[in-house]
Amino acid sequence: MENIILAEGVGRSFKAGDSDFWALKDVTLGIPRGKLTILRGRSGSGKTTLMNILGALDRPTEGRVEVDGVDITSASEPARDALRRKKIGFIFQSVALVSMMTAFENVEFGMRIAGVPASERRKRAEECLHLVGLGSRMNHMPQEMSGGEQQRVAIARAIAHRPAVLFADEPTAELDTGTAFAVMKTFRELIEAEGVTLVMTTHDVSLVELADCVYELSDGKLVTGEEVEAE
Ligand SMILES: Nc1ncnc2c1ncn2[C@@H]1O[C@H](COP(=O)(O)OP(=O)(O)OP(=O)(O)O)[C@@H](O)[C@H]1O
Ligand SMILES: [Mg+2]
Secondary structure, eight states: OOOEEEEEEEEEEEETTEEEEEEEEEEEEEEETSSSSEOOOOTTTSSHHHHHHHHHHHHHHHEEETTTEEOOOOOOHHHHHHHHHHHEEEOOOOOOTTTSSSSHHHHEEEEEETTOOOOHHHHHHEEEEEEHHOOOOTTTTTTGGHHHHHHHHHHHHHHOOOOOOEEEOOOOOOOOOOHHHHHHHHHHHHHHOOOOOOEESSOOOHTTTTTEEEEEEETEEEEEEEEOOOO
């Protein structure tokens, strides 16, 4: 399996008083292209820290990270910014939709920030909302939608600029089981339809079996890296 992201010996320390606290220690892993990878582990095990480093939001203290063949560890801040805008999408745990905008406008606005030409934005926003099953909710305001629907708008917004990699930090944490599975199904369909690579974190063991690849962290260290064959 080809890896779109490679992490080699990644460590991340934070200042804690006079000493350093290592949130990640010597993490080496590959994220397979066009697959669903889950990062799991207890609260505080380093999942968000690792995801932020893989997605070029944060820099490691040690080690290196390659995204699509480019070493992002040594890259300049403008180069990392360009990479994030073009190749990466993020979905955070608490949905942050703009409450004064409809579903359509939320998705379209994200593309405006990403610099997508106006002519393309309308078509792509509609396409993405259809992809996440919200074709009939485009003109709804966030408060008129359920938690799962709002999360799907956030997914549509995150994929609108056609990122190669989509990072989702606990995207199902605030959803009930049925809705969480619906969001996972949406992720699967996106992988099929758009070939996107998905990396998500979760505490929920029942979701782990839906992944193609699972990495577990414990106290900042990788415990297992097992690859589950997709059916
Ligand atoms: N900016 C920071 N400064 C200091 N310590 C930090 C910082 N960010 C994270 N940490 C510490 O690093 C460790 C890992 O944090 P991280 O947020 O990656 O955990 P997590 O696995 O995502 O947990 P959760 O499941 O609760 O989201 C924690 O002990 C946390 O307190
Ligand atoms: Mg976290």
